[in-house]
Each structure stands twice: as structure tokens, then as C-alpha cells.
Amino acid sequence: MIYTTNFGEALYPYLTMPDYKFDPQGKYHVKLKVKSDDAQTDIRIINEVIAKKVADFTKENTGKGIRRADLPYEVTDDGFVIFHFKMKASGINSKTKQPFEQKPKIFDHNLDLLPEDKSIWGGSIIRITYEPFGYSGAATGIGCSLRLKSVQIKKLVEGSQNHGFTKVEPEVATIF
Secondary structure, three states: EEEEOOOOEEEEEEEEEEEEOOOOHHHHHHHHEHHHHHHHHHHHHHHHHHHHHHHHHHHOOOOOOOOOOOOEEEOOOOOOEEEEEEOOOOEEOOOOOOOOEEOOOOOOOOEEOOOOOOOOOOOOEEEEEEEEEEEEOOOOOEEEEEEEEEEEEEEEOOOOOOOOOOOOOOOOOOOO
């Protein structure tokens, strides 16, 4: 099932180009900072997915201990929740064994596709459609990942070549 978050602030977005730093196949990802009150529905959805996975594990593995993976969100001390969304850029489909490439659909405030030459920087105000995916692994434990599907931009922040600096008058120190 696909869900949509409330609007929040994009942190460290890799939405228009994949990140290859730790994954040679590439990964699109973003952290979404949302007010705690606006995050409760998504937290409930995630916890329900994990609870179902725990129930299934308990049925199949009576008497075994349950190991929990890290949650796909963190609650901050200042009243926000930061969700972690991701999508593989390419790979091999585990069922069909066929290679695939994908990227998130990115829409502006009018639901028009974002032009290819635009890039989304941190501080943009966005909302995300996602699919929660419950998993169970021997090494990681039981958890939930948030599979990124699409993004709508309410306020776009783009970078520029000035790196945040403005021109200043130089100061010269005189040494005696």
C-alpha cells in the first residue's frame, strides 16, 4: 500500500541524481523532517508493519528471541521526527532476474513533473509517497524500510555557484 507524508523539510536529498558513495548501483534517498504532530500517522503505519512482521516471525519461530532493526525514523528533542526514505537506482529484480533502473517521480506544487535540469537541495519543503516494507533478516533483525515512490515540492531550494558567500573587502595586516 502507498502512503503520503505531510510536508516537511528535506535533509540531505539525493532525489534528482543517485548517490553512489556506498552503493555502486546507486541509491536515491532523503531524510524528511516533520513536526511531531504531523508525523504520528506515519509512525503508526510503520509500527503496524513491524508488529505484523513480529507476529509472523513468532508464529513460525516459537521460542526464538526477536531482534529488532533500527527504526526508519528518529524523534528529536526539539519536537520533530526525521524519516529516512530510499530507493535503489538500479539492480537485478530478485523474481524475474531482469536488470532494472528506476528513479522517483518528482512533481512541483502544480503536479507538473520537475524539469530535468532542476536539483533539489536541503531546506526544500516536500512531501513523499512511500511504501512501507517489513523485513526480517538474521543479521539485521525485524524492521521496516520506507521505499521512496514520488515527491511533491511545495518550496524548491536550489544551489548556486557562490557556495553561500558574498564578496567582501580584503583586510591587510601590517607586521612590524
